[in-house]
Amino acid sequence: MRVLIADDHPVVRKGLREIVASEHDMIVVGEAKSGDEALDLAKKLDWDVAVFDYAMPGCSGADLVREVKRQHPGRPVLVLSILPEEVHAGQVFKAGGAGYINKGSANEDLTGAIRKVVGGGKYVSPAFAEKLATELAEGGEKPPHNLLSDREYRVMWLIASGKHINEIAAEMTLHGSAAAPTGSSNFRDSGSIDDTAKDKDYRMGGAILIVEDELVTQRLIAASLERAGYQAIRAASVEQAEAAIREVLPDLMLLDWILPGTTGMSFLRHLRSERRTREIPVIMLTGRSDEIDKVAGLEAGADDYLTKPFSHRELLARIKAVVRRRAPLLGDEPVEFGDLKLDPAAHRITAASGKISLWATEFRLLHFLMTHPDRVYSRGQLLDEVWGDHVFVEDRTVDVHIRRLRQALQPSGHEKRIETVRGAGYCFRANPG
Structure with a gap:
C-alpha cells in the first residue's frame, strides 16, 4: 500500500x-x-x-x-x-x-x-461508532454544528481559527457582506462580525489540553480528566500543542515545565504574548517544589502551580478553582475613583491616560478592592474573596498578583492606591496620601 x-x-x-x-x-x-x-x-x-x-x-x-x-x-x-x-x-x-x-x-x-x-x-473509532448507534436508537438531536450547511460550517471554522472577516471573505471568494450565514445571530447585517463574537474564540465545552512529554503521565492525567467528564486533548511537545490550539482553543491547559527542545515557561510566555491565546487558563505541572520556581511560574503567567506527584482529587480541585476564578464578572455597576474607572460588564478599566489592560485574575482582584475601599484584607481573605473558597492556592500567589496589578496601574499614576499594610495585608485607598 x-x-x-x-x-x-x-x-x-x-x-x-x-x-x-x-x-x-x-x-x-x-x-x-x-x-x-x-x-x-x-x-x-x-x-x-x-x-x-x-x-x-x-x-x-x-x-x-x-x-x-x-x-x-x-x-x-x-x-x-x-x-x-x-x-x-x-x-x-x-x-x-x-x-x-x-x-x-x-x-x-x-x-x-x-x-x-x-x-x-x-x-x-469503536467508541464513536457506539455513540452514533446509541444516538440513532434514542432519536437524539444532532449537535448544533451538524445542522449547518457546508458553507456555514466553513465560515464557523474560519472564525474559530481566528480569521478576520476580510480574510474569511477572501478565502470563501466572497465579498465581506456575503460571508455571514443568513439569520446567524453572531453576525451583523453589514457582514462584520458582531462585537460580542469578534473578540472571542470558539471553545469546546470542558476541553483541557495536556502538554506533557512523558506519555505514561500524559495518559494517566487524560484518563483522570475523562472520568471526571472533561474532554482531554493530549500533546507531547510545543509543536503538537500549537497544532491543537490552531484547531480549537482549550478551556484550560495543563503545561509541563520541561518539554522537548524548550521549557513550559517559554511556551507560556509566548501564549501570554498572543492576543488569541493570552486568556487561556494555565496550570503548570512540575517536579520543582522550591518557592522561587513557583513564583517564576506565576510571574510568567501561570494561573496555578501543581507539584508532582499529585492526586486525582487535588488536580480536579485546582482545575475547578482556576476555571471558577477565571469566570468573568457580569452585571455589576461601574466603580470610579478619580479618573480610574472599572466597568465589570464591559470588562474594561480606564484612566486619564487611556485603557488599562489586566489579566482576568488582576481584574477580579482590583474589582474587589475598589468595591471595598480603605479596608485592609489579609492574603487569606483575598484568596477566599477573589480566588474562591478553597485551600489549594498558596498565600504567596496574592503577592505576585498584587505586584502585577501595581505594574499595570503605574503608567496612569494609580499604583499608590494599592497599599501594603505591614503585618496585616493589602488595602485600596480611595484618597492615597
Whole structure:
C-alpha cells in the first residue's frame, strides 16, 4: 500500500513515516507540509491512500478532502486530528473522506484504519461508532454544528481559527457582506462580525489540553480528566500543542515545565504574548517544589502551580478553582475613583491616560478592592474573596498578583492606591496620601 501523508509538523510526519514503515506491506511515497503541497503531490505521485492532518496551512480540513476526491475519486482519504470524531468527522465524511482518526490513537489503530479504507471500508473509532448507534436508537438531536450547511460550517471554522472577516471573505471568494450565514445571530447585517463574537474564540465545552512529554503521565492525567467528564486533548511537545490550539482553543491547559527542545515557561510566555491565546487558563505541572520556581511560574503567567506527584482529587480541585476564578464578572455597576474607572460588564478599566489592560485574575482582584475601599484584607481573605473558597492556592500567589496589578496601574499614576499594610495585608485607598 502506497501512502501519501500530509501534516504541517515535522515531528508528526516523522511519527507517521515510522508507523507506516513498520508494516511490511506499506510504504510512504510522499510527504507534504501543507494542503496545497498535498494536492500537488497527489497529482504527481502514484498512491493508494492519503493520510492528511485536518488543520494545515492553505487548503485543509473538509475542503482538502473534497478537492482530492474531486481529482482522484477512486482513492480513499483518511483524516487525522487532535480532536475527537464528534467535532469534525461528519464534515469529513460529507466531503467524501473514508475515515477519521484521533492523533492519540494507538499505532495499530492507525494501520488498521489504513487497511480498512484501502479495502473499501469506512473508519471511525469503536467508541464513536457506539455513540452514533446509541444516538440513532434514542432519536437524539444532532449537535448544533451538524445542522449547518457546508458553507456555514466553513465560515464557523474560519472564525474559530481566528480569521478576520476580510480574510474569511477572501478565502470563501466572497465579498465581506456575503460571508455571514443568513439569520446567524453572531453576525451583523453589514457582514462584520458582531462585537460580542469578534473578540472571542470558539471553545469546546470542558476541553483541557495536556502538554506533557512523558506519555505514561500524559495518559494517566487524560484518563483522570475523562472520568471526571472533561474532554482531554493530549500533546507531547510545543509543536503538537500549537497544532491543537490552531484547531480549537482549550478551556484550560495543563503545561509541563520541561518539554522537548524548550521549557513550559517559554511556551507560556509566548501564549501570554498572543492576543488569541493570552486568556487561556494555565496550570503548570512540575517536579520543582522550591518557592522561587513557583513564583517564576506565576510571574510568567501561570494561573496555578501543581507539584508532582499529585492526586486525582487535588488536580480536579485546582482545575475547578482556576476555571471558577477565571469566570468573568457580569452585571455589576461601574466603580470610579478619580479618573480610574472599572466597568465589570464591559470588562474594561480606564484612566486619564487611556485603557488599562489586566489579566482576568488582576481584574477580579482590583474589582474587589475598589468595591471595598480603605479596608485592609489579609492574603487569606483575598484568596477566599477573589480566588474562591478553597485551600489549594498558596498565600504567596496574592503577592505576585498584587505586584502585577501595581505594574499595570503605574503608567496612569494609580499604583499608590494599592497599599501594603505591614503585618496585616493589602488595602485600596480611595484618597492615597
